[in-house]
Amino acid sequence: MSKVIVVTSGKGGVGKTTSSAAISAGLASRGHRTVVIDFDVGLRNLDMIMGCERRVVFDFINVIQGDAKLNQALIRDRRLDNLYVLPTSQTRDKDALTQEGVEKVLNELREEFDYIICDSPAGIERGAQLAMYYADEAVVVTNPEVSSVRDSDRMLGLLSSKTARAERGEEDQIKSHLLLTRFDPKRSGDGEMMSVEDVLEILAIPLLGVIPESPAVLRASNVGVPVILNEKSRAATAYEEAVARLDGEDLPMKIEGEKVPGLMSRLFGRSA
Amino acid sequence: MQTDVASGNIDGVGTTLKPFQFRGRFLTALALRLSTAPDARFYEMLADRLEKTPNFFTDAPVIIDLEQSQAAVTPEALTELVADLRRRELAVFGLQGGDEALRAAAAGLGLISVTGGRDAPLRGALPSSEQKRPQRVFQQERPPMPEAQPAPAPEPEPAPIPQRVAPENKIVTMPVRSGQTVIADKGDLTVVGPVSSGAELFAAGNIHVYGRMRGRAFAGIDGDENARIFCQSLDAELLAIAGLYRTSDSLGADVRHKMVQIYLEDERLIVAPFG
Numbered sequence: 001m002s003k004v005i006v007v008t009s010g011k012g013g014v015g016k017t018t019s020s021a022a023i024s025a026g027l028a029s030r031g032h033r034t035v036v037i038d039f040d041v042g043l044r045n046l047d048m049i050m051g052c053e054r055r056v057v058f059d060f061i062n063v064i065q066g067d068a069k070l071n072q073a074l075i076r077d078r079r080l081d082n083l084y085v086l087p088t089s090q091t092r093d094k095d096a097l098t099q100e101g102v103e104k105v106l107n108e109l110r111e112e113f114d115y116i117i118c119d120s121p122a123g124i125e126r127g128a129q130l131a132m133y134y135a136d137e138a139v140v141v142t143n144p145e146v147s148s149v150r151d152s153d154r155m156l157g158l159l160s161s162k163t164a165r166a167e168r169g170e171e172d173q174i175k176s177h178l179l180l181t182r183f184d185p186k187r188s189g190d191g192e193m194m195s196v197e198d199v200l201e202i203l204a205i206p207l208l209g210v211i212p213e214s215p216a217v218l219r220a221s222n223v224g225v226p227v228i229l230n231e232k233s234r235a236a237t238a239y240e241e242a243v244a245r246l247d248g249e250d251l252p253m254k255i256e257g258e259k260v261p262g263l264m265s266r267l268f269g270r271s272a
Numbered sequence: 273m274q275t276d277v278a279s280g281n282i283d284g285v286g287t288t289l290k291p292f293q294f295r296g297r298f299l300t301a302l303a304l305r306l307s308t309a310p311d312a313r314f315y316e317m318l319a320d321r322l323e324k325t326p327n328f329f330t331d332a333p334v335i336i337d338l339e340q341s342q343a344a345v346t347p348e349a350l351t352e353l354v355a356d357l358r359r360r361e362l363a364v365f366g367l368q369g370g371d372e373a374l375r376a377a378a379a380g381l382g383l384i385s386v387t388g389g390r391d392a393p394l395r396g397a398l399p400s401s402e403q404k405r406p407q408r409v410f411q412q413e414r415p416p417m418p419e420a421q422p423a424p425a426p427e428p429e430p431a432p433i434p435q436r437v438a439p440e441n442k443i444v445t446m447p448v449r450s451g452q453t454v455i456a457d458k459g460d461l462t463v464v465g466p467v468s469s470g471a472e473l474f475a476a477g478n479i480h481v482y483g484r485m486r487g488r489a490f491a492g493i494d495g496d497e498n499a500r501i502f503c504q505s506l507d508a509e510l511l512a513i514a515g516l517y518r519t520s521d522s523l524g525a526d527v528r529h530k531m532v533q534i535y536l537e538d539e540r541l542i543v544a545p546f547g
């Protein structure tokens with residue numbers, strides 16, 4: 001059964017696109033047919049991070065507007081043959097996305113793929129709401145700082161009210177996972193940034209992983225390779241483990257500079 | 273809330289389908305009671321009050337109550353006030369009080385003239401100092417609004433108008449997140465779960481929060497000064513009962529993260545830890 005997973009945050013620049021690329025590459029490496037969609041119409045960062053920006057002919061918007069077929073717009077990754085990118089347009093604006101269009105494309109993709117990863121734009125406007133609307137699960141990307149946590153909380157509110165699953169009032173609501181990124185154990189230890197426990201206490205959703213602040217992330221994006229597929233790094237390992245958990249594996253959490261306290265272990269097992 | 277007060281069933285048998293019937297209709301509205309003519313300061317305070325809880329006021333049916341201020345308010349001032357409220361998406365529909373000139377101006381603005389009605393608090397509240405709070409709940413009992421509806425077979429006897437309305441309590445068992453608003457406009461509100469900073473709770477009655485309370489809570493929104501707020505772990509941004517409020521910086525360390533109740537005593541908001 002295919003799963004639509006939105007990668008969202010509210011706040012901008014926290015690592016959604018980096019995480020979307022890493023997660024989709026990680027899932028594909030684990031053998032799943034995976035596609036990652038860029039919902040950030042007008043900016044187009046995902047294809048750069050995935051290293052396929054020179055191969056874009058048709059995009060998501062062309063497909064929605066009926067100017068191209070879905071398989072004309074899908075770009076197959078050079079490294080993993082079960083990984084595809086659906087890039088977005090840089091010249092259109094976000095109004096080019098329609099709910100019916102998004103639904104149609106997602107339904108078509110569900111026929112072909114195990115995982116459909118939606119890289120959401122920042123903010124809580126239309127673009128972000130369309131990216132989450134048809135999701136089955138959500139990865140809420142958060143940095144350990146107050147404004148980012150507040151925005152993530154806001155997104156969790158929207159996920160539980162402004163999505164197809166919420167509106168249908170189904171038993172199985174969207175499953176939300178927390179992905180804490182750009183975590184710096186030293187600054188968190190100094191109290192300069194929030195601790196993992198503080199963030200979990202406020203957001204109260206299961207923790208998928210903690211990605212350390214790492215120069216390997218920027219190096220990978222400069223060469224257009226998802227972190228997970230580039231050099232061996234602590235960030236790559238942390239993403240690999242997060243992907244394994246997203247894929248249903250039960251891995252113990254080890255976080256640099258933090259003892260795993262009672263609250264956290266309680267939250268790991270909990271469903272959202 | 274709807275009760276039959278009159279039936280369109282003339283022959284009393286009810287074997288034929290009637291094209292209409294008159295039904296009594298209760299309607300809860302906000303009454304904006306003015307104690308003086310609206311001036312710049314009035315508009316400033318009004319804007320302030322409305323912005324605090326925008327969701328609560330959007331499309332709210334409103335009547336303007338000039339019973340205490342009709343001498344001071346001119347038809348022009350009334351026209352300006354109605355335009356201002358409508359710009360803010362309040363559904364102003366009626367005028368209470370006012371002299372002939374004011375009523376004529378109101379009619380020109382599409383307002384109906386209402387008389388009677390009863391102000392909240394409904395639930396055993398103390399007699400209260402009205403002027404301090406402009407918003408009261410208003411119960412319109414007359415005139416009945418017509419409503420088209422196919423009639424079922426024999427009409428029951430016209431029911432008596434109930435004296436008071438049973439509370440409708442609300443329970444929320446999910447976290448209330450930043451940016452969300454939960455309203456129990458006819459009773460108590462109970463939240464089983466955390467309430468985030470930036471979330472808002474409103475209740476006509478009491479508010480209970482079983483979980484960390486970091487948001488804003490407004491109990492007794494219709495003016496019930498006996499309403500209370502109960503928190504399992506207090507870390508609120510704002511607490512208010514019947515319009516009297518305290519913000520987080522006025523809450524001492526002795527009550528923070530404690531299990532507390534909040535109530536009004538002599539027009540003061542008391543935050544008292546349990547045990």
Ligand SMILES: Nc1ncnc2c1ncn2[C@@H]1O[C@H](COP(=O)(O)OP(=O)(O)OP(=O)(O)O)[C@@H](O)[C@H]1O
Pocket residue numbers: 009011012013014015016017018019040045120121122181182183211212213214215217218221235
């Ligand atoms: N773990 C990390 N360590 C160091 N730098 C990081 C890390 N994660 C992300 N970054 C950097 O942060 C910046 C923003 O990342 P990214 O583009 O993934 O965020 P985004 O949430 O998609 O932003 P937007 O809201 O603009 O779409 C990039 O320069 C990226 O290299």
Ligand SMILES: [Mg+2]
Pocket residue numbers: 016017018040045119120121
């Ligand atoms: Mg991005």
